[in-house]
Amino acid sequence: MSEKRPIRRLLEGVRRFHDNEFPHDHAIFEHLASGQHPHTLFITCADSRIVPELITQTAPGELFVCRNIGNIVPPYNRSSCEDSAVIEYACIELGVKEIVICGHSDCGAMKGLHMPTKTEHMPAVNSWLRNATVVRDTVEAANSGLEGPEAVQSLVEQNVRTQLANLRTHPAIATRLADNSVEMHGWVYNIGAGTIRVFDAEDRELLPMETLLAQLQ
Numbered sequence: 520m521s522e523k524r525p526i527r528r529l530l531e532g533v534r535r536f537h538d539n540e541f542p543h544d545h546a547i548f549e550h551l552a553s554g555q556h557p558h559t560l561f562i563t564c565a566d567s568r569i570v571p572e573l574i575t576q577t578a579p580g581e582l583f584v585c586r587n588i589g590n591i592v593p594p595y596n597r598s599s600c601e602d603s604a605v606i607e608y609a610c611i612e613l614g615v616k617e618i619v620i621c622g623h624s625d626c627g628a629m630k631g632l633h634m635p636t637k638t639e640h641m642p643a644v645n646s647w648l649r650n651a652t653v654v655r656d657t658v659e660a661a662n663s664g665l666e667g668p669e670a671v672q673s674l675v676e677q678n679v680r681t682q683l684a685n686l687r688t689h690p691a692i693a694t695r696l697a698d699n700s701v702e703m704h705g706w707v708y709n710i711g712a713g714t715i716r717v718f719d720a721e722d723r724e725l726l727p728m729e730t731l732l733a734q735l736q
């Protein structure tokens with residue numbers, strides 16, 4: 520028997536959503552039809568294994584999601600990229616209260632940073648990853664000689680730390696940070712364990728999520 524085409528699986532999924540989920544949560548969708556008020560800008564990798572609403576157990580309308588390869592946010596530059604527009608819209612128009620940047624284990628972008636030959640046949644990917652060469656330089660300066668999965672994990676973690684710093688260069692965020700109306704959080708998601716570790720307030724150390732939760736209570 521031939522395997523079902525992915526597009527068929529998608530369309531059948533839409534039908535199940537419309538017939539089963541949509542009527543069940545009709546009130547939510549009716550409310551959302553006329554506007555959105557997400558509380559969080561969630562920046563993460565395009566990786567298919569990261570499903571923000573699933574891992575945070577949030578509903579439609581709660582997360583304003585920005586995804587790209589490697590959850591990279593270049594420092595602010597007036598002429599720059601799509602990320603700046605997403606950040607401005609989230610911070611100025613939507614008034615999000617939290618910004619989460621979420622990296623993850625086994626990240627293909629970080630593997631590409633570690634071994635540039637893996638991406639040399641993809642000029643656009645190569646060019647995009649150049650925005651994160653500082654991450655590789657920082658890891659090599661601190662831990663030269665790391666190899667394999669350890670090196671990739673180290674890049675994953677440093678990448679989140681670097682992107683937190685880059686985010687602060689965006690005026691739309693800097694203004695909101697200045698009056699304490701937004702908070703930033705660096706997360707690292709472990710795909711195989713289903714867990715999150717979070718950076719401490721100084722972005723120095725990754726702590727188990729439970730530690731941060733206890734501080735919030």
Ligand SMILES: [Zn+2]
Binds near residue numbers: 589623628
């Ligand atoms: Zn990734």
